[in-house]
Amino acid sequence: MEKKVSLADVAIFTDLTPAELAAIEQFIEFTTFEQGVDIIQEGSEGDDLYVILSGQAQVRRGTLDLSTLEAGGCFGELGLLSTQVRAASVTATTRLEVGRLSRQALDTLMDEQTALAKKLYRNVGKVLRDMVTDITDTVALLLGNNARQLRTEVEVRTNGVVNIAKAGTKLRALLPATVDGEAVIAATLDRKAVSLNRSIYASGRLEPLTRTSMEGSVIYRQSVGLMLVEAGHMLSPPAKLGIGPSLGFAYIIEVIDAGGRDLKTLASQLAAMMKQLVAEDRPIRRERRTVEEARSQFLDQGWDMAARVLHSSRNSSVTLVSMGEIYAFEFGPKAPSTALLEHFDLDTRSDTLLLYFRDEELRATDPVQSQVPNHLARQHDSWLNALGITSVGNYNDACVSGEVSQIIRVAEGFHEKRISQIADEIVSRSPLPRIICISGPSSSGKTTFIKRLSVQLRVNGLVPRTLSLDNYYVDREKTVRDEDGEFDFEAYQALDQDLMARDFNALVAGREIRTARYDFASGLSNPEGGPLTSLGPNEILMLEGIHALNPELPVEQGHRVFRIFINPMTSLPLDPVNRVSVSDIRLVRRIVRDRHQRCITAADNILRWPSVSRGERRHIFPFQRLADSVFNSSLIYELSVLKVYAERYLLEVPQDNPAFTTAFRLRRMIAHFVAIYPNHVPPTSLLREFIGGSGFPEH
Structure with a gap:
């Protein structure tokens, strides 16, 4: 039998009096979502809190299922504090009855019943505190004795200069945005190339990488290649593309399915979509998946070749990268976001589509x-x-x-x-x-x-x-x-x-x-x-x-x-x-x-x-x-x-x-x-x- 609850059973309302609950109900919009409907979508902005009164919902980031929510649960709490870009999607897996409290409604409640609004804010804070505590306990359990060895500050040596940084700081915050006029797109941490989105938890040597360096060039080209395949997927109808052999100055692009377009039209539409991705400054995400999950993801994308690579994998998990719906092997770090990937051109030669990288010395060798x-x-x-x-x-x-x-x-x-x-x-x-x-x-x-x-x-x-x-x-x-x-x-x-x-x-x-x-x-x-x-x-x-x-x-x-x-x-x-x-x-x-x-x-x-x-x-x-x-x-x-x-x-x-x-x-x-x-x-x-x-x- 399907579980149903009242507002009094929801954590953020449990300590409210009947009179306070009655007052809150005047500001809550009650609605129903059918199975399969997305209540919130990853990447969208929102400032609404949802409480589940009956039914179930699935929390998902990308294609990774994070948790299942049931009656008495809530989601979107941070939206009440400030307008947030949603970090995950929430989809109704059954018929779902919810109550929606918007930040605008809460602001009105603050004007009319300040004490009650403050009490509600405190309860939201307690819920968020409990969530953070659960995460911390889980991490400590996973780390075991190593948890006692974690430091709050680390020493970072860059160009011979030692700085003190807070543990967990993103590498991007510790490096300059440019070096000699070139954007920093990645870094080396103790001589290993890493993404700027990585956090630092131990002392080490940190150096910037730009696309003009040997390793920076590899990272830049792979990042642009990922953007090209994503851009092809975003076209309507989609174009199925692959990175072909390198000619040094450019990549030959394998056109698996142009979606009915001639090559010049495809090049023009692809270039426009890639420029749109650069303008959107999409983050390039890293996601750790089990081998089975990664194989399923690749098969869903029609990437049988990638799924086969996992047959010989020695590991139980693998890291994938994505800036949208397409996932690929990480195969080394990528740029942190698409805004840094502006140096490219698409051109056609006879029956060949070429991806250039705006390197004039290389272009001269065409x-x-x-x-x-x-x-x-x-x-x-x-x-x-x-x-x-x-x-x-x-x-x-x-x-x-x-x-x-x-x-x-x-x-x-x-x-x-x-x-x-x-x-x-x-x-x-x-x-x-x-x-x-x-x-x-x-x-x-x-x-x-x-x-x-x-x-x-x-x-x-x-x-x-x-x-x-x-x-x-x-x-x-x-x-x-x-x-x-x-x-x-x-x-x-x-x-x-x-x-x-x-x-x-x-x-x-x-x-x-x-x-x-x-x-x-x-x-x-x-x-x-x-x-x-x-x-x-x-x-x-x-x-x-x-x-x-x-x-x-x-x-x-x-x-x-x-x-x-x-x-x-x-x-x-x-x-x-x-x-x-x-x-x-x-x-x-x-x-x-x-x-x-x-x-x-x-x-x-x-x-x-x-x-x-x-x-x-x-x-x-x-x-x-x-x-x-x-x-x-x-x-x-x-x-x-x-x-x-x-x-x-x-x-x-x-x-x-x-x-x-x-x-x-x-x-x-x-x-x-x-x-x-x-x-x-x-x-x-x-x-x-x-x-x-x-x-x-x-x-």
């Missing part, structure tokens, strides 16, 4: 005029779809199901087929090229690619002769310097152009010469210190180096040049918002190779990486559009293998080292992948360049 990278990314995705692998979750499931060997065979077969195609493209050129220029960023796999391409060229009757541009550096003391006054070995001007022109012209003319050699130990160039080299009728010169595609390189039209760009271009998503960065893949490759083979620590490589990336943006990526052919060096399974080595190497980075922030993030990234033992990797694989054991000779 290679999409040729559309080659996007074409290869889609080609790569097509065979992954054929394998049924569209996400990290699918991939892990396949590995656990015993399909590792098949995945590796197909991935390596894709590489071999593409290398064979490039060799065929070279041979089919008329007249036959005499010089092949090969370029790519750090750890793209150039060394193994050249060896495998050489095999395919020999199959076609050509004999390649490889020449590294690294041997054509000018003497170190003549090297140009960068803006910091350091030698800029990645600048094109660091190469001896006259010496290159001499040797390239002589070789193409058929003369035998001694090529140049650069001694990195002494920093001196020896113009004739290399081996005797010549090009016969069936021989072809392969030039390798970061500047091999630079149009200023002294190779002439008469040399009949074929240009190749190599780079990993594709990676798997965890969910439609979070995709593994190909730049991170290259960094992990480099960390493993250099620690494994060259005794260079992970910390040293991480600290060097921003400079390496800056050089790539200036001297490599701007010229990839000039390539006659592009090779995508991604291997779907490589992080599973690299993880075997990288996990330990990244753990070697001490927490007081500036590289720890990136090392910690990379550890979290590779944790999502099932490990594969290295003996599965073929000796001719490009991956062997980084883990060792290559079947090709070193020289």
